[in-house]
Amino acid sequence: MENVLEFPAALATADEPSGTPLVRAAQRGDPAAFDALYAQYARVVHGILLARVPRQETQDLVQDVFLQAWRNLHTLRDARAFPGWVAMIARNRATDWHRRAPLTVEVTERTAVQPPTPPEAVQVLETIRSLPEAYRETLLLRLVEGMSGPEIAERTGLTHDSVRVNLHRGMKMLREKLS
Amino acid sequence: MSDYLWDKSGAVDPEVERLEQLLAPLAHRPSKPKPAWSFRPLLAVAAALVAIVGTAAALLYPIGTATQGALWAVEPLMGAPRVTGTAVETDGGSRARVELGVIGFVDLEPGSRLRLVRRTASEHRVALDAGTLHARIWAPPRLFVVDTPSAAAVDLGCAYTLRVEPGGGSLVEVTSGWVAFEAKGRESFIPAGAACRTHPEKGPGVPWYVDAPERLKSSIDGAANGDVTALAALLEAARARDGVTLWHLLRHGSEASRGTVYARLAALAPPPAGVTREGVLAGDRRQLDAWWDTLGLGEAGWWRLWRAAAPR
Numbered sequence: 001m002e003n004v005l006e007f008p009a010a011l012a013t014a015d016e017p018s019g020t021p022l023v024r025a026a027q028r029g030d031p032a033a034f035d036a037l038y039a040q041y042a043r044v045v046h047g048i049l050l051a052r053v054p055r056q057e058t059q060d061l062v063q064d065v066f067l068q069a070w071r072n073l074h075t076l077r078d079a080r081a082f083p084g085w086v087a088m089i090a091r092n093r094a095t096d097w098h099r100r101a102p103l104t105v106e107v108t109e110r111t112a113v114q115p116p117t118p119p120e121a122v123q124v125l126e127t128i129r130s131l132p133e134a135y136r137e138t139l140l141l142r143l144v145e146g147m148s149g150p151e152i153a154e155r156t157g158l159t160h161d162s163v164r165v166n167l168h169r170g171m172k173m174l175r176e177k178l179s
Numbered sequence: 180m181s182d183y184l185w186d187k188s189g190a191v192d193p194e195v196e197r198l199e200q201l202l203a204p205l206a207h208r209p210s211k212p213k214p215a216w217s218f219r220p221l222l223a224v225a226a227a228l229v230a231i232v233g234t235a236a237a238l239l240y241p242i243g244t245a246t247q248g249a250l251w252a253v254e255p256l257m258g259a260p261r262v263t264g265t266a267v268e269t270d271g272g273s274r275a276r277v278e279l280g281v282i283g284f285v286d287l288e289p290g291s292r293l294r295l296v297r298r299t300a301s302e303h304r305v306a307l308d309a310g311t312l313h314a315r316i317w318a319p320p321r322l323f324v325v326d327t328p329s330a331a332a333v334d335l336g337c338a339y340t341l342r343v344e345p346g347g348g349s350l351v352e353v354t355s356g357w358v359a360f361e362a363k364g365r366e367s368f369i370p371a372g373a374a375c376r377t378h379p380e381k382g383p384g385v386p387w388y389v390d391a392p393e394r395l396k397s398s399i400d401g402a403a404n405g406d407v408t409a410l411a412a413l414l415e416a417a418r419a420r421d422g423v424t425l426w427h428l429l430r431h432g433s434e435a436s437r438g439t440v441y442a443r444l445a446a447l448a449p450p451p452a453g454v455t456r457e458g459v460l461a462g463d464r465r466q467l468d469a470w471w472d473t474l475g476l477g478e479a480g481w482w483r484l485w486r487a488a489a490p491r
Binding site: 121 | 185194197198201202203204205282283301315316321338356367
């Protein structure tokens with residue numbers, strides 16, 4: 001069947017992220033596996049970028065991150081490290097964007113017709129972005145990308161405890177700032 | 180901490196739920212399965228498109244077959260591009276983006292025509308009949324192929340601009356990664372920062388770095404066709420970085436010229452142990468690959484590995 005990734009569920013073991021067999025398959029050159037990794041990790045990458053760069057830049061930068069990930073996938077020695085690795089690429093790409101970003105943004109037909117974002121959403125996004133880095137990233141993955149705490153932990157390589165703390169403290173700070 | 184914030188279980192936290200709903204429009208929008216290529220006009224040009232295609236139903240217009248899957252979509256970037264059958268066309272005042280599912284996208288410049296050839300799990304293949312496209316592909320190498328009238332441009336994981344010229348030739352300029360031009364039993368490998376032409380009769384030409392000396396660039400066609408004067412000018416102007424050009428001349432240049440090219444490339448980038456003049460002039464692929472590996476362009480074996488590994 002075309003465009004359907006199939007691999008034995010038994011390949012995934014309890015002590016490694018569920019995407020690890022996909023990483024190994026992608027490293028062996030399986031294009032469908034990389035497509036599946038994109039589908040699994042695009043939200044994480046987007047959330048990390050959204051915490052750092054203007055919203056209109058994020059979709060293109062997600063593509064850049066996966067292009068870079070693909071080109072360097074062979075350098076990843078431990079497939080289990082993929083979640084933290086791809087998250088680091090996203091953070092570095094955001095930093096790189098700020099280093100190279102033009103002072104003015106050209107308004108094109110494409111950017112001009114983007115659907116408007118509710119002003120309150122923009123305000124809340126900016127408030128989250130003003131929080132410490134660890135909190136804003138975790139909160140955006142939870143509140144914007146709709147991921148659960150355990151899912152965030154698995155897809156970023158962070159521990160459950162770290163994600164719990166980041167969510168708890170981040171939400172507390174956000175409530176205070178919004179009140 | 181509420182369970183709802185952690186794993187969405189337990190009693191709903193009203194403030195968290197409100198923020199989820201408020202911020203949801205900012206989330207990543209994955210490519211959704213859709214019938215073959217579908218036409219997704221921006222709201223601003225929707226009315227114009229209705230007028231062009233004649234019926235509002237055409238605004239969601241499948242232009243492939245079921246076997247081609249459901250992952251490609253066409254989005255106008257400017258003006259009113261047309262979708263006809265399995266082709267996307269832009270006139271002088273329109274541009275379009277063709278989204279290739281999760282593997283990347285292609286932007287069509289004005290005056291272009293792109294056709295869907297086939298899409299399978301192992302190959303996304305289109306044909307650029309005319310005009311210019313900008314491709315940004317993050318799929319595994321060799322998954323995305325663009326046919327042009329004179330050669331196939333095979334993506335090796337990259338971003339590039341491809342133009343079909345009026346005489347049937349093509350020009351590719353690579354900004355990231357690699358592209359391979361393939362036709363008539365010839366291959367050229369074009370790295371980031373380089374460009375290459377294909378010719379309707381001869382197929383892929385010899386690539387050059389866009390920052391190469393003008394004298395080198397203007398001599399390439401002549402040198403590849405056996406013009407001794409052009410070859411001398413090219414070799415004299417070549418820098419160490421232009422090893423990619425000289426290496427391709429060893430493969431594509433006239434037999435008579437290969438000895439001269441060998442000498443110049445050896446001066447700029449001495450061949451590694453095991454690579455001999457005789458072997459290179461005889462076209463020994465293993466020796467040519469070994470020399471390539473010393474040029475700082477990445478190892479030659481990887482694209483061949485991909486070719487072998489990719490399901491056909």
